[in-house]
Amino acid sequence: MSRILARFFDPAGKRYGLPSWPWQMAPAHLLTLRQLAARGLRPGGQEVQGQVLWASRRYRARGGVRAAYLYDVRLALPKRTPTARQRAALGKALAARRTCPDCTRDVGYVLARHLGICNDCAERSAAA
Structure with a gap:
């Protein structure tokens, strides 16, 4: 594993407070909000289960790190349909x-x- 990938690899959540993975290395059952929405699901009140972290030159003012929060697809609920x-x-x-x-x-x-x-x-x- 490269230094950059190892920097964000923290599945226990000791370093960042949440379980963290580098880009495209999160477990398959953890999805972002957009990925849930594409499957017709919503988080359903569950807390954030983890995060994907990656370095970004665009966000230098915020430390140069971006995050995408992950939710467990097994706890997700179907999207509500409007009346x-x-x-x-x-x-x-x-x-x-x-x-x-x-x-x-x-x-x-x-x-x-x-x-x-x-x-x-x-x-x-x-x-x-």
Whole structure:
């Protein structure tokens, strides 16, 4: 095992407080939130079971180490499905974000918050 991999290899959790593994060396039953979501699962209230650590040049200010938390797939629960009313409310909320308050039309994209109006109305007000 290389020095970099050995730096993050801590399955007992003595060094980092959580069981830790280098990139792509975690046990198969431990998955990240995105991996759980891809399988249609959610953590289901369980605590973080471990972490994957890797060095990153992009995060030098934070010590140059990034982490991805791991959850046990055996304790995960299926994702909840929204009710019809929740889906309808979400549709209305998203439509409100696409509706210009000046011309009152659905422009098909989310309005920029710094403008507060659609691009056409912003161009017209800038030209005037």
